[in-house]
Amino acid sequence: MRIGETAAAAGMTTKTLRFYEDRGLLPATDRAPNGYRDYPHETVSRLEFIRRGRTAGLTLAQIGEILAVRDIGHAPCIHVKDLLAKQLHDLDARIAELTALRATVAEFHEAAAAGDPAACDPERICSYL
Amino acid sequence: MRIGETAAAAGMTTKTLRFYEDRGLLPATDRAPNGYRDYPHETVSRLEFIRRGRTAGLTLAQIGEILAVRDIGHAPCIHVKDLLAKQLHDLDARIAELTALRATVAEFHEAAAAGDPAACDPERICSYL
DNA sequence: CTTTACCTTCCACTAAACTGGAAGGTAAGG
DNA sequence: CCTTACCTTCCAGTTTAGTGGAAGGTAAAG
Structure with a gap:
């Protein structure tokens, strides 16, 4: 999945995804040979989780902490x-x-x-x- | 009540009160002969209302709208x-x-x-x- | 009379969470 | 080959909600 498709699926812009990657909320994903980001489908639910947290008024830093815990598994x-x-x-x-x-x-x-x-x-x- | 006392009672700084006045959330109050702001005691509950709204994640603009309604009475x-x-x-x-x-x-x-x-x-x- | 703790205005700065735009690469259609 | 719609990085601007600090006035205490 390329960035535009992923962003659209989560109701966000490509800008926002790159910003989240920069802030560590989205792990740096694989790149296609041409350098394009290639996201797995789970990224959409991750983005939805971030959006729910934001809507609820959590900061990106707080959401990042929760996601880090989730990532340890x-x-x-x-x-x-x-x-x-x-x-x-x-x-x-x-x-x-x-x-x-x-x-x-x-x-x-x-x-x-x-x-x-x-x-x-x-x-x-x-x-x- | 001077600004420092009012701010302390609401757990805020004097800076924040002046800022709220600037944004229209706090009406411009009376001044003492020396130019100092003189707040009525109700200002504390107004500030507490603002703080509750903020804690709940409302923007100052949204809180301002609610306060405006309250002010009409x-x-x-x-x-x-x-x-x-x-x-x-x-x-x-x-x-x-x-x-x-x-x-x-x-x-x-x-x-x-x-x-x-x-x-x-x-x-x-x-x-x- | 000076120090201290208030207060005044004004202007600039910060942090968070984006958003826009420039400058350029890529892949498919006409 | 050219246009179109993607994608890339990087850097700058925006909004919200304050915060910091300069420059100066005021009132009471020592």
Whole structure:
């Protein structure tokens, strides 16, 4: 698989893949005789994992740590375990924060929904925008 | 309340408060006769709200939109309602993404925890670090 | 009266995560 | 052979969210 096809499959640009390779999130892959990168199909799921992490708000550095653990595959040494425990803890904190925020925003939304929509002129833009 | 005290109460720096004022997240407040900013106590909770949003991964622009709605207080026009509905939707997507990621990381963690910790030499740093 | 700890503005810099563009190689179609 | 659509490297620019530091004002304590 060439870079363009791989990037498209993951919904990214070729620029982004080269950038991820540079940052160590994507291992330097084989090259075709002409120098073109040749990716195995698994790269797509790896990229999808990265994207999920990004969407969730993790930094590339954090995602890189998780991927490094995944790449070792075996060797469950205490450092690996601690690292993952920390990531889990961070994720839990993040989820709790988001859930609290959602509740706050839901309150605002209900208050807004309770008002009379007819009172708003669709031709006019809200005063604060 | 002067800027230093306000910032400390919210666990931020004075630099950050001035920056938030510049970005419109913090309204320009009263000044003492000597030119010093004088914040009302509510500013602390506003700052805490901003920090929660940031921790949750929202951008300052998104937080600013929510705060703008809060500042209007009344006037539940359709634009406001739509904006909040969109924010809620984004938050839900984010929470779902994070929860899925947490499950993946938990799997890695359990696999690591299942290994024999004695196999790891505490004197040696993991090969991937 | 000077030191200390605040505060003011302004401008430049950083880090993260890309994104754009230049300059050039390659392989297939017309 | 030429155009087109890929690919290569390298370097520079962008956005977001601050941070650092200069140059200077202010108020209280020693």
